[in-house]
Amino acid sequence: MVKVVKVYEFGGPEKLQFEDVELGKPGPKQARVKHAAVGLNMIDTYFRRGQYKADLPFVPGMEGAGTVEEVGSEVTDVGVGDRVCYAGVMGSYVEEKLIDAEKLVKIPDGIEFTVAAALILKGMTTQVLLRKVFKVESGHTIVVHAAAGGVGSLMVQWASSIGATVIACVSNEEKGKQATADGAQHVIVYSDNNLVERVKEITKGVGVPVVYDSVGKDTFQASLECLAYRGMLVLYGQASGPPEPIPVTAIASKSLFISRPSLMHYIMTRKELEEIAGDLFANVANGVLKVRVHAIYPLSQAAKAHEDLEGRKTTGSTVFVPDSV
Ligand SMILES: NC(=O)c1ccc[n+]([C@@H]2O[C@H](COP(=O)([O-])OP(=O)(O)OC[C@H]3O[C@@H](n4cnc5c(N)ncnc54)[C@H](OP(=O)(O)O)[C@@H]3O)[C@@H](O)[C@H]2O)c1
Known part of the structure; x- marks a missing residue:
């Protein structure tokens, strides 16, 4: 037994x-x-x-x-x-x-x-997200949600080591400190309610080429708004629930991509x-x-x-x- x-x-x-x-x-x-x-x-x-x-x-x-x-x-x-x-x-x-x-x-x-x-x-998920779904390169500025979590912490460390500037989104200052220790250059605390504004400020109005969103319902819309033209929203989890459906035309204004990857499909x-x-x-x-x-x-x-x-x-x-x- x-x-x-x-x-x-x-x-x-x-x-x-x-x-x-x-x-x-x-x-x-x-x-x-x-x-x-x-x-x-x-x-x-x-x-x-x-x-x-x-x-x-x-x-x-x-x-x-x-x-x-x-x-x-x-x-x-x-x-x-x-x-x-x-x-x-x-x-x-x-x-x-x-x-x-x-x-x-x-x-x-x-x-x-x-x-x-x-x-x-969590680590193979991180590899797939950063190397296969969207290939993060040195010089990219990227947004990582739930950046102090199991996957999030590995995402911040690995992306920083590649030379990306990581904007880490977390729910409190303590988690922000961990993300900073992992290599994040910027921290956004959700309760400050200024996610899109801060990302625009950091990227001088351009937005980011990729947002890694594992939170879903609560962050999906803001994640889309953080993207630069031709950027990709990688929605890989739904800690707050599944996001509301959007019309396909909603991503036309900036020629955006959305990926909803699962690790299992890459192994x-x-x-x-x-x-x-x-x-x-x-x-x-x-x-x-x-x-x-x-x-x-x-x-x-x-x-x-x-x-x-x-x-x-x-x-x-x-x-x-x-x-x-
Ligand atoms: N697609 C795939 O193949 C794949 C594989 C592995 C994991 N995932 C996804 O990756 C994400 C991270 O997984 P993990 O196991 O490492 O978990 P985790 O990140 O350690 O924990 C989840 C985090 O999500 C954040 N969050 C935001 N809203 C939440 C809510 N309403 N309820 C609970 N948490 C909330 C919290 O961080 P804050 O307090 O900082 O907001 C929480 O610590 C999950 O969404 C998971 O489904 C996907």
């Missing part, structure tokens, strides 16, 4: 139930991974609420790291004892997991399990997964990315961790460890 967090009906954090399940044996292409750490992501709350669809009951969680304990007969890429991590595979809120071995990435030496679990989903093949994870780990090894693991909870306290994330109380990443650790 292994401990697991399960959702039987959609709703608030109290719907996360901690219980025992039977795990079974890995199939021919599967591995059994004993988790050392599991990453918390905003998307876990969307699934728990029913905002993103999953069949009930389900085990939430998309990110984990641990050791391979057993492999199926056809698995050759990983072996027993390997340190591995993965992203985008549902059901990580569990002590041990059966998973298709082709989804696993080996953790380089020197990277701890908690860091890998905090990093693999669909083994080659893509290895390339993106490789670039991510290289940027940890060379010191560009410092992973901020700001909270560690036992898996049994998943509800408390969800409350804190949804209450905008967290900065950086939150990680779960199995209660038995």
